[in-house]
Amino acid sequence: MNCEEIKISLHDFVDELLDDNHKREIEAHLKTCNNCFAEYKKIKKFFDKLKNMPYTIDAPANLVEILSGELLKKVVAEQQEERTKPKVKINKLKREQVKQEKLHKNSRGAFRKSRVTKSIFTTKISAPIAPRFGLDAKKTILTLLPLVLFAVGYFVYDFSLINSPWKVRTITGNVFINGQIRTTERWEENESLVTDNFSKAVINVPKTGRIEVDENSFLILLKAKDNGNRIKFLKGSIRVINSNLIPYLTIEVDNSLIYDRGGTFQITIDDNSYTYVKVEYGYLEIEQKGRKFFIDEGYICEVRPNTHPGVPYRVDAPDELKSEIRKLDYESGGDESVQKIISMATESDMLTLLGLIPKSSESYRSVLFNKISAYYPPPSGVTLAGIVKLDQDMLEKWWFEIEWQI
Amino acid sequence: MENENTNYVKYLIELSQSGRKNAFFDLCEINLRNVFTVAYRLYPDYEKAQQITLKTFFIAWENIKSFDSKKSYILWLKSVAIKAAINELSKSGTSLSPLNGKTIYAHEHERIENLIINLPNEDRIIFVLHDLEGYDYDEMKSFLEELTQDEIKSKLIDIRERLMRDLSL
Numbered sequence: 001m002n003c004e005e006i007k008i009s010l011h012d013f014v015d016e017l018l019d020d021n022h023k024r025e026i027e028a029h030l031k032t033c034n035n036c037f038a039e040y041k042k043i044k045k046f047f048d049k050l051k052n053m054p055y056t057i058d059a060p061a062n063l064v065e066i067l068s069g070e071l072l073k074k075v076v077a078e079q080q081e082e083r084t085k086p087k088v089k090i091n092k093l094k095r096e097q098v099k100q101e102k103l104h105k106n107s108r109g110a111f112r113k114s115r116v117t118k119s120i121f122t123t124k125i126s127a128p129i130a131p132r133f134g135l136d137a138k139k140t141i142l143t144l145l146p147l148v149l150f151a152v153g154y155f156v157y158d159f160s161l162i163n164s165p166w167k168v169r170t171i172t173g174n175v176f177i178n179g180q181i182r183t184t185e186r187w188e189e190n191e192s193l194v195t196d197n198f199s200k201a202v203i204n205v206p207k208t209g210r211i212e213v214d215e216n217s218f219l220i221l222l223k224a225k226d227n228g229n230r231i232k233f234l235k236g237s238i239r240v241i242n243s244n245l246i247p248y249l250t251i252e253v254d255n256s257l258i259y260d261r262g263g264t265f266q267i268t269i270d271d272n273s274y275t276y277v278k279v280e281y282g283y284l285e286i287e288q289k290g291r292k293f294f295i296d297e298g299y300i301c302e303v304r305p306n307t308h309p310g311v312p313y314r315v316d317a318p319d320e321l322k323s324e325i326r327k328l329d330y331e332s333g334g335d336e337s338v339q340k341i342i343s344m345a346t347e348s349d350m351l352t353l354l355g356l357i358p359k360s361s362e363s364y365r366s367v368l369f370n371k372i373s374a375y376y377p378p379p380s381g382v383t384l385a386g387i388v389k390l391d392q393d394m395l396e397k398w399w400f401e402i403e404w405q406i
Numbered sequence: 407m408e409n410e411n412t413n414y415v416k417y418l419i420e421l422s423q424s425g426r427k428n429a430f431f432d433l434c435e436i437n438l439r440n441v442f443t444v445a446y447r448l449y450p451d452y453e454k455a456q457q458i459t460l461k462t463f464f465i466a467w468e469n470i471k472s473f474d475s476k477k478s479y480i481l482w483l484k485s486v487a488i489k490a491a492i493n494e495l496s497k498s499g500t501s502l503s504p505l506n507g508k509t510i511y512a513h514e515h516e517r518i519e520n521l522i523i524n525l526p527n528e529d530r531i532i533f534v535l536h537d538l539e540g541y542d543y544d545e546m547k548s549f550l551e552e553l554t555q556d557e558i559k560s561k562l563i564d565i566r567e568r569l570m571r572d573l574s575l
Contacts, residue, residue: 011563042575046566049573050537053515059442060456064435067463071427074464243417262421282421297428404427 001025006036014043072405163206164189164224173199175213193219195236205229208249208260209242222252237268242282253277254305259285263297275303278315283403291358292392296351296403304330311341311355314348321349328359338364347375350402358390365390376402410478419475422467430470434463437480441487447534448491449498450523458494462487488535488549495527521572529565536562 001009006029012018013026030037165186174181176194187193187203195201195217203211207226213219217236223229232252240249241264249260253267253275263282269275277286278300285294286301286309295301295312302310310329313322321344328337338360345353350372357368365388369378378387378394379401386394411419415436421429441462446455465486466473473482522530522538528550535541535549536558543555550558 056439
């Protein structure tokens with residue numbers, strides 16, 4: 001290689017694109033040729049300078065804010081379009097229309113007439129024929145066969161969903177499963193799991209995620225099945241972290257059910273049996289006596305024994321607001337507390353106000369409707385009358401509308 | 407494409423794919439500087455780079471459901487931003503008017519940055535993609551369809567030589 005060729009190859013050399021032989025050839029040349037070595041040093045110095053350049057540039061601070069605003073407008077516009085042209089509904093209507101027309105055509109006019117005429121000419125009038133049992137039995141078997149096959153298939157499918165036992169990993173100390181320290185660390189249905197003052201554990205929930213169990217906790221595995229995992233949580237503190245998009249985990253706490261809807265959340269039951277549900281990411285759903293509501297990320301909900309779950313509030317809500325919510329929930333604060341909560345609430349507390357509606361008197365429900373509407377107008381189909389009557393679907397629809405904007 | 411997604415990013419992608427906009431905004435926040443930087447270096451105009459960044463995130467939101475989370479999310483975003491920037495540049499003509507007439511710089515990297523943003527459009531794309539963003543010639547071909555790999559390579563050597571000269575190396 002001459003100097004001119006070396007000079008061209010030097011760029012490939014610094015870009016590390018050369019094979020070993022070629023590389024060695026250049027290295028040998030650089031040791032003997034001062035001009036080429038000077039050229040190499042120049043390129044190297046250039047790349048050293050490039051390396052010192054900041055990898056990224058500061059973006060405008062409000063860019064994500066602009067993005068969320070723009071995206072919001074876009075989605076709202078799309079939703080408006082969807083509302084005027086509901087695709088699913090149109091398809092469904094079209095299918096129904098075809099079905100209806102066919103049915104109508106067959107039962108009326110020329111089609112019906114031709115069928116009736118055909119039956120008149122083809123039916124022979126004869127003496128009644130005795131029932132043919134053989135044929136009927138065959139017919140019955142043929143009719144029942146799909147049902148039997150379906151039942152067997154369902155049984156096999158249902159059996160395949162069982163995921164017991166769950167794996168348990170001890171982090172510190174000793175974890176007691178059904179009162180024993182187990183070496184296998186497997187937790188089966190109807191077994192209890194207890195941690196003491198010094199122990200912590202992690203439970204793997206198949207196809208859902210994991211549960212981190214803190215000290216002094218007590219849980220029972222009620223059901224270990226892919227579509228219906230269920231535990232009873234009686235004491236201590238647990239943190240649920242999902243790894244699956246559609247988790248299946250229900251946690252029984254006192255007289256409430258907590259449904260994992262994805263994300264990360266923490267449940268603590270203190271010595272007074274007060275439960276605190278704190279959502280770190282995503283959201284979850286609580287059900288008590290048929291009434292369901294959601295808790296969003298960054299919110300806490302308190303549940304005290306033999307009472308309704310409290311109104312969820314922001315983790316960083318002012319102490320006065322939190323204390324007024326407790327007063328309403330557990331000290332019969334009544335309308336006076338509702339009034340105070342409304343006056344203290346800021347835009348970020350609109351999900352709290354929405355959760356307050358079922359706990360307020362009818363007159364205050366209208367006030368709450370107007371206050372929330374000022375920040376987050378109700379989506380299509382959500383009306384004042386419906387909200388005052390505590391229509392579950394409307395409350396849920398509005399909750400989701402606020403949740404993604406807040 | 408190597409997967410550089412952290413577990414948290416994978417988690418946010420999954421949530422975004424299920425329609426959770428807050429998770430998507432978190433993803434935007436995580437990748438904002440990276441996307442804005444490539445947009446600005448390719449189209450060195452603050453407002454235009456901002457528009458390209460927003461466009462990139464809009465496209466990402468519209469296509470997030472079909473994104474394969476085994477692939478690198480940031481590389482995917484950057485490729486969207488690069489295509490959007492090149493598209494905008496093609497509308498603007500052969501070259502942008504010289505920017506920033508500064509001759510005294512507090513840091514040397516500011517001077518280099520200024521030299522790069524004042525390169526002709528095609529040269530700047532080649533240099534930024536290869537030497538700053540680390541794309542190889544094969545990957546660059548997907549953005550610069552009209553050039554062959556050899557042409558890209560030979561142009562890159564010329565650009566480097568020019569920049570070295572401007573930096574008095």
